[in-house]
Amino acid sequence: MAEKKTKKESTSKKDTKKQAAPAAKAAEASKAPTVSSKEARVGVYICHCGTNIAGSVDIPAVQEYAKTLPNVAWVDNYQYMCSTPGQKKIEENIKEHNLTGIVVAACSPRLHEPTFRTATKEGGLNPFRFEMANIREQGSWVHMHDREGATDKAKDAIRIAVAKAALLQDLVPKAVPVEKAALVVGAGVAGMQAALDLANAGIKTYLVEKNPTIGGRMSQLDKTFPTLDCSQCILTPKMVDVGRAENIELMTYAEIAEVEGYIGNFDVTIRRKPRGVLTPVEAEAKGIVGGGCNGCGDCEAVCPVIKPNPFEMDMKPRKAIYIYHPQVVPLIYTVDFDSCIKCGLCVTACGEKKAIDLEAKDEFVKVKVGTAILALGYDMFPIEKKDEWGYQKYDNVVNSLEFERLICASGPTGGHLVRPSDGVTPKKVAFLLCAGSRDNTGIGKPYCSRFCCMYSLKHAHQIIEKIPGCQPYLFYMDIRSFGKMYEEFYYRIQDEGAKFMRGRVANILEDPVTKNLTVVAEDTLLNRPINLEVDMVVLAAAVQPSSDTDRTRKLFGVSCSQDGWLLEAHPKLNPCGTTTAGVFLAGVCQGPKDIPDTVASAEGAASAASIPIHKGEVELEPYFAQCIEEKCAGCGMCVNLCPYQALALVEKEGRKVMQVTEAKCKGCGTCGGFCPGGAIWMQHFATPQIVAQIDAFLLGGAK
């Protein structure tokens, strides 16, 4: 941004600055520091990748072919180009053969482009004088049984890469400073852990939670498998830590409204929903000394409006001014303005503290952060959509989160499991696993929700422990007890007397008088149908991305997979990163995870998010669009097309021209492809380079 290239400065091809090269037609290397010859000399390296490539591609034939290509000065092949000896070849040959461009025909650039760029740099060339030809993922692997075809395609790929390599220019990545602050969206166990890690690493962290309290789904659980720790007991210390941490600025009852900027410099607008209650700090700021909410609950006592409490899965009442449960952090009441009748009784009850403001409005807060972590969590799949199981149709069919509240000592029944229909303690309970998961009908979810097996085992344990004589039946397809001590837990629960029935339940019938339920299934191990009458059914329903996930992810430019879970940069090697630099994923929003995996992923995300902040600056790939100002008519049509708000019209020497904010530009090429005057130069994907590639492909011919 500071260093805008001005086309006017370059009057001839010779003194063209590196970024001003466009006018030079880029036919020759412009100002390559170690290259004296203006003629392109390309080195081509063909990788065997063991037998991955060599097994389907005739390497010697490809090598001989490459030698015949224009501008090729050196050709070699090696077992593993990515190995140290392979990279050494590149480094040495650059000097020996005075090379100006490097082509490695190997795997996908997603894998080893950085490796070979480094080798190119080590050899004394600009790292962007490297071009990769993908002959593995797009060659040998997809044409495994067509040796001739794969060989021909490899020749094509190399010819195209050489055509581009001959025209590559020196490019210099841009470094931008990184704001020493981070944002975490969602304050469940993942978001809390990530925020704590960042804060402990000395980074100012904004933690944004849409609910009035932090804690998330984990705070709704009674116990946790396989250790049977009380969920609240292990979670509340973390909640308190988050509330107290100096480096964490907690914003509950808030959501992300707008995100602008790029890695290192995100400008985030947060909408603080009207809470209607002032914290002591906010009260003091308004001049109310010693005022603000202290969580006494006097307001709640007088509030005449009764609503269901979503924290208790709507099984317990709350008032229009409420807290979810006694352990909330922060302990500040919230007015539900959708149901508040503004009678003012609470204001009177609050008295001198003057904490309640029934005229509160949305507030927008702007923060600047270097990196962001999304920990958006999950919701239960609306299992009533599978109507054969009668959820919401039959009183005694509950989902697993409702069961957690019913068995939890702080829940609506004080931890006494009862049937919703009549309040009687059940003696036979059926658990339906894979309820809505592993379902390809289009109504359920095709994936495994991953933690239902284990919590259902835990539920079975809990009823055996709490209700003497109560018999749990687990209807399952497969028990997936993959984690540490999980299989041992399965053994233990079976030993305690849980009955495992291998069969997916076809349907449930209700006795209209007793409200007992008949579970219709097949014992697939006996090959016999069964009709089992039980008192209660618990559906281990599938999980799905939380309702706000889609809106929030779009603000950050994060993609999602077909099922809505957010897409990681690489499923194995970069599970916390996203394709948006500086935005990371933690917890279930990336895919179903149990608590240990969620915490691990949160710590991974926090670590990844802290790296750019600690480094203090990030290098951006120099694939920026550049305006060729003497061609630019200043029409501004590109400005609105840019998906990253990277372009603007500026006044220069009495006329309007386009200007690129390089740090925002992702090099997508939308503007370059569109510009009617051809005034936009896409660095590293410039028109002459791409035309040369197309020509090489269409006019070349492998045979």
Add this chain to the structure above:
Amino acid sequence: MVRTKGYPEALEKKLADTRLYEDEKNPDFTKAVEKISMTIPHMCFQCGTCTASCPSAPRSSYRIRKFVRRALLGLENEALTDPDLWLCTTCYSCTDRCPRDIAPTDVIMAMRNLAFKRDIVPVNFLKTVQAIYTTGHGVPNNDVNRAARKKLGLPADPPTTHGFPKYVKGIQHILDYYELKKNADRIVKEREG
């Protein structure tokens, strides 16, 4: 062969080699079933929803899940010679509920088609063919029905081929085209003489 007094056949059966042999599997059978049924039995993960949904299973030895498994493995002889094949009522409950979106009912129909090609078909099904050929109905009208219909104020015969017998010819034409009646007559004759 009689080794034990009383239950020789039962003992034969009990002592039979029940192992699954590779040469029982015919991959072409799986393909044939999938082609005719236009569904995907090879995707079955044996959850049992189909059998549990089946109105026939609790009152018979018919196990739809077993047939889908046989389709998956290509156990042609075992599937086509099992008389249970003909106990499906084609209610489609299994198809409604299958979480893998397979249509087990259509698998059964495909297998019946393949069995018919090998003349494996119960006589009662063939007699239904004959009844349809002569009357246009699998279950033709009878006096009890006629009386009941009159009582309800309906014409004695419904407005089908019963009411319009001239259209039976059309049905016969279709059945002749597929040689269904001819084959049914032949098999019935072979069985009953």
